Amino acid sequence: MFEDTLELAENKLLLLYIFNKINFAISNNxxxxxxxxxxxxxxxxxxxxxxxxxxxxxxxxxxxxxxxxLIITDKGLKVLNLFKNRISNQKKYLIDEYLKNHLNNIKQEVTITADYTIEHKNNFIVNLKAVENDCILIDLKLNVGSNDQAKKLCAKWKKHSTEIYSKIIKAFID
Structure with a gap:
């Protein structure tokens, strides 16, 4: 029973550790x-x-x-700082390595969004958005004629948003 309690505490602290390391709000998924x-x-x-x-x-x-x-609160940070030493070094190392390799992808999932809705029968509104440090860089809505076009726009935006954004800015400035 005592071991179960220790494991429970360590797992909850591990979650707080991850949220603290990420340092921005992320989805449950x-x-x-x-x-x-x-x-x-x-x-x-x-x-x-x-x-x-x-x-x-x-x-x-x-x-x-x-x-x-989800985001860690000040209360969560205080608890983490008090009991961080109860998380095994191996788990901290695994999380640190994982985040080193995946943090940019996680950030991009949070800051780059692309979705679409049906306006009418053959009319789709695609919403492409990029946010950085809680500041909207671009929020673009496009009207396209098919579901296939809407899907392709969303996929391309998610994969190449930085380049597309740069080209849009350049087109307006030049």
Whole structure:
């Protein structure tokens, strides 16, 4: 029983550690992906821990662009700083390495968005957006004639947003 309690505490601290290292709000799906890819906690237990950390005000949900994201609170940071030494060095190392290799992708998922909606039968509105440091760089809405075009625009934006943004800026400045 004592070991279960220690594991529970370490896993919750590990979650706080990850949120602190990332240092920006992320989705539940993103934290789930990080945890499952590293085989730290099973899905159902993870969701329970997140719920408990939110209830205890160590994590909080914020709404950003109509999407709910999680972020560590000041209270969560204080607890983490007090008990960080209870997280195994191996787990901290694994998380640090994972974030070193994946943080840019996680950031891009949060800051680059692309989606579309049906306006009328053959009329789709594509919304392409880039945000950096809570500042909107570009928020572009395009009207296209097919679902296929809308999907292609979204995919291309997600893959090449930086280059496309630069070309748009250059076209207006030159």
């Amino acid at each position: 993103q934290i789930t992906q990080i945890i499952l890819e590293n085989n730290f906690i099973n899905y159902f237990t993870l969701q329970q821990y997140i719920s408990e950390l939110v209830s205890s005000n160590f994590l909080k949900y914020i709404e950003k662009d109509g999407k709910h994201r």
